[in-house]
Amino acid sequence: MARLADLAQVLRSKNAGALLCTLDMMFEDDATYRRVLDSNAITPRSIAALYGLSDNEVSVIPYDVAYAIKITIPRLHASGDPADSDIYGAQQHAPLLGIEIPD
Amino acid sequence: MPEVRMMATTGMLGYGYTEQAFRRGLEQDLDFIAADGGSMDPGPHYLGEGIPFVSRQALKRDLSLMIEAGIERNIPVLVGSAGGGGSDPQVGLVREIVEEIAAEKKLSFKLAVIHSELEKSYLKQKRGAGKIHPLGPINELSDDDIDESHRVVGMMGVEPFQQALEDGAQVVLAGRATDASIYSAIPLMRGCDPGLTWHLAKIIECAGQVTTPRTGQDCVLGTLRDDHFLVEPGHPDKRCTRMRIAAHTLYENPSPYHLVEPDGTLVTTDAEYEQIDPRVVKVSGSRFEATNQYSIKLEGVKQTGFRTVFIAGVRDPVLISVIDDFIASCHQRVAGEAETLGIAADAYRLNIRVYGKNATMGPREPVTETAAHEIGVLVDVLADDEDTSKAIMAKARYALLHTDFPGRKCISGNLAIPFSPSDMLVGMTYAFNVWHTMDLDDPMEPFSIDMIEL
Numbered sequence: 001m002a003r004l005a006d007l008a009q010v011l012r013s014k015n016a017g018a019l020l021c022t023l024d025m026m027f028e029d030d031a032t033y034r035r036v037l038d039s040n041a042i043t044p045r046s047i048a049a050l051y052g053l054s055d056n057e058v059s060v061i062p063y064d065v066a067y068a069i070k071i072t073i074p075r076l077h078a079s080g081d082p083a084d085s086d087i088y089g090a091q092q093h094a095p096l097l098g099i100e101i102p103d
Numbered sequence: 104m105p106e107v108r109m110m111a112t113t114g115m116l117g118y119g120y121t122e123q124a125f126r127r128g129l130e131q132d133l134d135f136i137a138a139d140g141g142s143m144d145p146g147p148h149y150l151g152e153g154i155p156f157v158s159r160q161a162l163k164r165d166l167s168l169m170i171e172a173g174i175e176r177n178i179p180v181l182v183g184s185a186g187g188g189g190s191d192p193q194v195g196l197v198r199e200i201v202e203e204i205a206a207e208k209k210l211s212f213k214l215a216v217i218h219s220e221l222e223k224s225y226l227k228q229k230r231g232a233g234k235i236h237p238l239g240p241i242n243e244l245s246d247d248d249i250d251e252s253h254r255v256v257g258m259m260g261v262e263p264f265q266q267a268l269e270d271g272a273q274v275v276l277a278g279r280a281t282d283a284s285i286y287s288a289i290p291l292m293r294g295c296d297p298g299l300t301w302h303l304a305k306i307i308e309c310a311g312q313v314t315t316p317r318t319g320q321d322c323v324l325g326t327l328r329d330d331h332f333l334v335e336p337g338h339p340d341k342r343c344t345r346m347r348i349a350a351h352t353l354y355e356n357p358s359p360y361h362l363v364e365p366d367g368t369l370v371t372t373d374a375e376y377e378q379i380d381p382r383v384v385k386v387s388g389s390r391f392e393a394t395n396q397y398s399i400k401l402e403g404v405k406q407t408g409f410r411t412v413f414i415a416g417v418r419d420p421v422l423i424s425v426i427d428d429f430i431a432s433c434h435q436r437v438a439g440e441a442e443t444l445g446i447a448a449d450a451y452r453l454n455i456r457v458y459g460k461n462a463t464m465g466p467r468e469p470v471t472e473t474a475a476h477e478i479g480v481l482v483d484v485l486a487d488d489e490d491t492s493k494a495i496m497a498k499a500r501y502a503l504l505h506t507d508f509p510g511r512k513c514i515s516g517n518l519a520i521p522f523s524p525s526d527m528l529v530g531m532t533y534a535f536n537v538w539h540t541m542d543l544d545d546p547m548e549p550f551s552i553d554m555i556e557l
Contacts, residue, residue, distance in 0.1 A: 015144060016357045018402075018535045019239040024353050051467050063359045065376060066350035072357040074240045076465055080146035081534050082407055082452055082485055085462055087146040095469050 004041075005097035007032055015089040016072060018079040023047075023071040023093055033067035039101045047071055050095045071096075107134050107290045107327040109303075110337065113320040114310040116140035116165050116182060116197075117157025124322040124337030129172055131324060134179075135289050136169050139282045139308050140197065141184025143535075144355075147404040151253055151533030153192030162186075163200050167208070170201065170274055174210050180274045181264060181285050188402070189219045189256045189279025197276050198555075205557040212274055214555045215267035219256045219278025221401070221549055223249050234542040238400060241538050248405075248536055255403030255537050260365035262546035264288035270554055278550070279402065281364055282308035286325070295327050301369040302389035303332040305362055306351050313351050314341040331387040333379070345378040348386065365400075365546065367393040396542050399549070403537025408452070408485035410529040411496040415503070415518035418477045421510045422517055426478065429517075430455050433502040440498040451486040451495045455503075480518065489528060496526045 005011065010026035025042075027033040036042060044058040051058075051073055061070045077084040086092060110128040113120040116138045145156045155162065166182070173180035186193025198216050205212065226249045229235055235244045242248075249255075256279040265288050267275045277285070286304035291297060303325045306313055311321040314336040322337030334343050352359040352371055362369040373388040417423060437453055456462035459478030461470075482499050486492040504518050511517075543549070 014355055016355055017239060018143060018147075018538055019241055020357055022353075022355065022357060026350060026353075050469065059357065061358055061360070063350075063353060065374070066346060066353065066359070068350060068353055068359070070353055070357075070359055076467060078241075078535050078538070079143070080148065082454065082532070083465075085456060085465060088144050091463050092467070094464070095467070 001103065002101050003097065004036070004099040004101060007036060007101060011093050011096055013089055013092040015075070015079055019075055021073050021075045021089040021092050023073070023096060024068055025096065026066060026068040028067070030067060036101055037062055037069065041099055041101050042069055042071070046099070047073065105293050105295075107293055107295055108132060109134060109286060109289070109307065109325045110136050111286065111307040111310040111323045111325070112136060112138045112169055113165060113322070114139065114308065114312050115142065115157070115320065117155065117161035118320040119161065119165060120311070120321045121338055122168065123339075125168055125172075127339060128322045128324050128337040129176070133176070135181060136173050136178065137181040137183075137285050138165065138169065138310075139184060139285055140182045141187045141189055141279065143188070143402060145187070147533040147535045149193075150188035150190055150256065150402065151404040151406065152531070153190045153254065155187040155193060155196065157187070159196070159200065162197060163204065166197070166200060167204050170204055170210065171208055174212050174273060179268060179272070179289065181277070181288065182275065183277045183280035183282065183285035185276045185278065189277070190254050191218060191220045194218065194276060194278050201274060201276060202557060210557070212557055213271050214557050215270065215272030215275045216553045216555065217259065217263045217267060217275065217277040218551045218553070219259055219280070219549070221255045221257050223252070225549065226255060229541055235401070235539050238538050238540050244537060244539050251405045252403045252537055253406050253533060255401060257541065257549045258400040258402065259550050260284050260399065260546055261288040261291055263550045263552065265292050266547060267552050267554075268292065270552070272554065281400075283362075283364060290327050296329070297367075297391035298369065298389040299327055299332050299387070301362070301364060301391050302371060302374065302386060303327055303334065305369060306334055306348060309351065309354065312354070313343055313347050314338070315344055315347060316341065331385050333383055333385055335383040342382045343384045345376045345384050348384040349376045366397050367391050397544070397546055398540045398542050401537050401539045401541050402535070404533040405536040407532045407534045408487055409489045409492040410532045411484045411492040412527050412529055413482040413496055413500055413525055415480050415520045415525075416477055417480060417517065418519060419513045419517065420476070421512070422508060423473070423475070423478055425508050425510075426457055426460065429506065429508045430457070432508070433499065433506055436502040436506055437495065437499050440502070441495060444494055446491055446495065451484055451491055453495060453499055454483050455499070456481045485532060493526060493528060500525060
């Protein structure tokens with residue numbers, strides 16, 4: 001078992017427009033990327049559970065050429081709404097850090 | 104097909120670039136120089152107020168070198184989303200700076216200013232005709248939304264840039280534009296491959312962000328050829344790596360394979376990335392799929408009231424242990440106090456965030472018990488006028504400072520308040536209420552061009 005935080009080289013979040021938040025994880029090499037991808041630990045269902053969403057609100061796109069997995073979820077509030085707390089959406093990645101990836 | 108060479112000076116006009124990289128870039132036989140000037144990332148405030156999120160001095164510095172070099176070499180200088188959001192006052196400010204530069208440097212040239220701010224009557228007409236659609240998780244646009252909006256811009260594609268250039272503009276200041284349109288306009292006019300053009304444009308518009316090491320913004324050079332393009336940094340000490348270039352389509356997009364523009368979609372599924380020397384990356388295989396329906400993005404904001412903020416620390420462990428209940432009791436107390444002032448419950452919005460607990464992620468925060476020995480309380484009040492905003496904040500501050508809680512021993516005050524004055528009036532705030540697309544038969548329809556002889 002390893003935590004995603006220890007496997008990923010980049011784990012970031014950012015707005016994709018004012019209504020969506022996109023979470024990117026990037027790995028150093030193809031082997032680590034494949035290990036995470038093939039573990040099936042990163043799915044719309046697992047991400048939905050982490051963020052309190054329904055499966056159909058989550059998109060997960062593997063991006064082989066950059067050894068990356070992209071996740072897009074709706075923002076809790078539109079960027080800059082009175083209730084918003086993260087205008088750039090740059091600090092919404094933390095729940096991903098603890099995802100367990102089997103050996 | 105001709106080779107087209109371009110330089111992106113900076114990912115954001117006003118974020119800067121080094122003169123060393125810029126001068127080195129100019130040694131190449133450039134076809135144009137450009138920079139993106141805007142983003143909605145800083146939130147709705149700047150579009151609402153019609154002000155830039157960078158300083159006037161920084162805008163002038165970045166523009167000055169570009170315009171002088173462009174006029175001297177007789178190559179176009181393009182700026183998109185001028186002033187941050189492309190609204191009339193933002194574009195107007197950048198125009199004023201360009202006029203100042205022309206006067207100070209005694210430069211004479213043709214300037215095109217492209218407007219992208221839209222009238223409510225025009226939006227209503229389009230909405231009525233069924234031409235406006237939600238872009239993502241947002242409601243259908245209503246006439247009420249349009250009435251409530253304070254400022255709305257349309258995001259142009261390449262066509263207004265091309266029109267301005269055909270009319271003889273040497274410097275183009277465009278209102279809100281897609282980042283990639285700034286860099287695609289000229290290559291597409293010259294018949295370059297649209298897939299390669301849009302892909303290069305998408306990579307280069309963030310300029311220094313695609314280079315290593317990332318030591319601030321700087322110039323990036325792009326060369327478009329028949330069947331590939333090249334990307335390299337302007338600065339001799341920086342590099343473009345295959346990985347950084349390939350990864351760039353991930354940035355701020357919902358999908359790295361499909362990037363939507365007004366007249367179609369850039370598809371990078373079959374793109375290949377090759378490191379041809381330590382500093383230069385070659386890309387091929389990108390495609391562009393044209394759409395049947397030309398469609399632009401709309402961005403608009405409404406006013407959400409005058410904000411007052413207040414920040415304080417809590418170090419008392421008992422209070423930290425009961426903070427949620429405590430804050431609920433303060434909300435109640437403020438509601439009662441507001442009533443005594445004749446302020447209705449719906450005339451203000453009081454928000455109390457607890458840093459050190461769940462202020463960043465709110466209900467999405469998976470950690471339920473804070474381990475912090477101190478927490479930060481950030482209070483903000485929104486109201487229709489400044490006096491109400493300040494009055495509610497004064498009551499909220501008093502409530503937080505002096506309300507009892509179970510086990511309270513710190514009866515002289517619950518908060519460490521770092522500033523005097525403690526309540527900070529921020530001014531008017533805004534929220535996005537238009538985030539839609541609008542179908543167009545004529546890509547030029549919402550945009551008008553002023554040509555100015557300087």
